[in-house]
Amino acid sequence: MMKSKAQQTLVLAFGGNAITKEGQKGSFSEQLENIEASCRQITGLALAGHHMVITHGNGPQVGSLLIKNELAKDIVPPMPLDVCGANTQGSLGYAIVQTLQNMLRKSGNPRELVALMTRSVVDPADPAFQNPTKPVGPFFTREQAEELIRLYAYHMREDSGRGWRRVVPSPRPVAILERSVIQGLVENGVIVVAVGGGGIPVSDKEGRYIGIEAVIDKDLAAERLAQDIKADVFAILTGVRKVCLDYRKPGQKDLDVLRASEATEYLAQGQFPSGSMGPKIEAAVHFVEHSGNPVIITDFEHVQAALNGQDGTRIIPD
Ligand SMILES: Nc1ncnc2c1ncn2[C@@H]1O[C@H](COP(=O)(O)OP(=O)(O)O)[C@@H](O)[C@H]1O
Numbered sequence: 001m002m003k004s005k006a007q008q009t010l011v012l013a014f015g016g017n018a019i020t021k022e023g024q025k026g027s028f029s030e031q032l033e034n035i036e037a038s039c040r041q042i043t044g045l046a047l048a049g050h051h052m053v054i055t056h057g058n059g060p061q062v063g064s065l066l067i068k069n070e071l072a073k074d075i076v077p078p079m080p081l082d083v084c085g086a087n088t089q090g091s092l093g094y095a096i097v098q099t100l101q102n103m104l105r106k107s108g109n110p111r112e113l114v115a116l117m118t119r120s121v122v123d124p125a126d127p128a129f130q131n132p133t134k135p136v137g138p139f140f141t142r143e144q145a146e147e148l149i150r151l152y153a154y155h156m157r158e159d160s161g162r163g164w165r166r167v168v169p170s171p172r173p174v175a176i177l178e179r180s181v182i183q184g185l186v187e188n189g190v191i192v193v194a195v196g197g198g199g200i201p202v203s204d205k206e207g208r209y210i211g212i213e214a215v216i217d218k219d220l221a222a223e224r225l226a227q228d229i230k231a232d233v234f235a236i237l238t239g240v241r242k243v244c245l246d247y248r249k250p251g252q253k254d255l256d257v258l259r260a261s262e263a264t265e266y267l268a269q270g271q272f273p274s275g276s277m278g279p280k281i282e283a284a285v286h287f288v289e290h291s292g293n294p295v296i297i298t299d300f301e302h303v304q305a306a307l308n309g310q311d312g313t314r315i316i317p318d
């Protein structure tokens with residue numbers, strides 16, 4: 001499928017919290033309902049003819065698998081965290097592809113879609129292994145968190161004012177192993193769901209890839225891929241319409257446009273917390289500085305307007 005000028009190559013990244021929302025237990029029907037709401041907007045982008053990679057988080061879902069592991073460990077063997085990550089790529093990729101395909105078929109404009117098992121190479125010496133930061137699983141009260149620390153020695157942290165969550169190591173993605181396959185599929189007009197949950201963490205040990213127990217930040221991994229496939233726009237879809245200064249404080253201010261150097265400065269000032277908006281801004285700055293192309297950060301509802309420069313926050317080079 002040839003690309004016209006109005007059609008762009010997009011990498012869309014959306015969070016696991018958009019698939020299992022705060023307060024939900026994360027039943028498959030809840031996940032499907034949330035994915036349907038997200039896919040309605042993605043369908044609009046597909047109908048406009050854009051070439052697309054869809055990446056998704058897995059924090060809530062992979063954390064739920066860890067809880068199942070813990071509760072069932074005397075009956076069935078627990079699976080390592082990299083395998084739990086692979087499981088979530090499969091289940092979420094299935095749900096996204098099936099939902100989007102059904103919507104496109106209904107519109108009379110079918111496109112080919114695939115969910116691709118994707119691995120991200122990490123460095124086993126990454127200091128992140130000594131300092132777990134990636135929130136996974138449900139939100140707990142402080143008292144529940146203290147009990148989980150006592151019972152299971154989990155690392156637990158408060159997550160952006162939303163409650164306490166277990167945290168696991170989150171090394172940086174160094175390379176996406178399946179990048180060339182993804183690029184080939186996208187150039188041929190296939191909508192690819194890839195790098196789910198930031199990719200399955202692996203490392204190269206003496207010429208053999210081995211699984212590594214961690215959860216990679218999907219915004220950082222999606223950014224890596226967006227650069228690899230030379231995306232025209234990297235779109236980070238999350239729970240807010242715009243990035244703000246003084247978020248949830250008196251005088252909160254929406255940002256329409258943010259230059260890379262301003263974003264870096266605000267990041268250093270602590271405007272964007274490390275467990276939530278911080279990695280998105282970091283990924284955005286990296287993408288605009290290395291590609292010269294823009295990043296948009298917005299919610300699903302406003303993604304089409306944001307791509308037209310009429311909504312959301314646009315991060316641009318200096
Ligand atoms: N400065 C900020 N501007 C906008 N949102 C912010 C800011 N700081 C923190 N946030 C919060 O960060 C959230 C995005 O992080 P998170 O929910 O972890 O991402 P994801 O959508 O990838 O799961 C937003 O929905 C918002 O609640």
Ligand SMILES: NC(=O)OP(=O)(O)O
Pocket residue numbers: 014015016017056057058059060135197198215216217218219
């Ligand atoms: N892996 C990851 O970044 O997941 P979330 O987006 O759900 O935090």
